[in-house]
Amino acid sequence: MAHIIAASDSGPRANKMIDSKVKSEYDNLILLCPSCHTEIDKAPQIFTQELIHNWKKNHKQRIVETIGIPKFDNRKEARNFLSGILRKNKIIFESLNPNLPYRENPEAEEAVVWKRKMVTQIIPNNQKILLFASINADLLSDDELNTIEVFRQHIDDLIERHLGDSLGIASRFPLKMNDLLKPLL
Known part of the structure; x- marks a missing residue:
């Protein structure tokens, strides 16, 4: 389980303006394998908050369309x-x-x-x-x-x-x- 916006104020894609409670909510979490989790956290300038949110949204939409x-x-x-x-x-x-x-x-x-x-x-x-x-x-x-x-x-x-x-x-x-x-x- 990975945070899209870092849980801490110094992690990848950190945003000090967002409350810690919001950072732990479902909308800010994504499931990734350990390798991908490490990869996206090491390159937050490539794997932006917007990109990861889009991944999550598109994945959920594919599931919804598949299952109906x-x-x-x-x-x-x-x-x-x-x-x-x-x-x-x-x-x-x-x-x-x-x-x-x-x-x-x-x-x-x-x-x-x-x-x-x-x-x-x-x-x-x-x-x-x-x-x-x-x-x-x-x-x-x-x-x-x-x-x-x-x-x-x-x-x-x-x-x-x-x-x-x-x-x-x-x-x-x-x-x-x-x-x-x-x-x-």
Whole structure:
């Protein structure tokens, strides 16, 4: 994780006029491999703040175009989009989740299908939801943003359980996700 404007007042692309809190916000961070991080920090006159911000903006736009996650103007449209993704995951979960009776037989066909759908549909759909939340964060309340962070931990646990080495207990799906973007009272 690299700072676009240096966190310190003496680092690359430093700007003493910007508050340290702003320097640590998402908009001022970019993910780089260690080699690229070193390279851009050694040549701030070539790798300017504007250039790096453009990299980040263009990369995010390519992801959005590839995955098809739009920026919405209002909560209702955003809710309709989100509901579709949540519905897909819910239907898979309700029909195949490992708490169903087949759990007594780990070689059951349902177990194989559950694992496949987790890897090919649920986890990618969850990643889409995180991207959706990032793109449409301005439509979310503080409580909803907190729910997204709990959801992010749930996804991390799912990925570790289904793609990693851990068979430990994963955090549960936060039920508040089902209420995201409902009309505010």
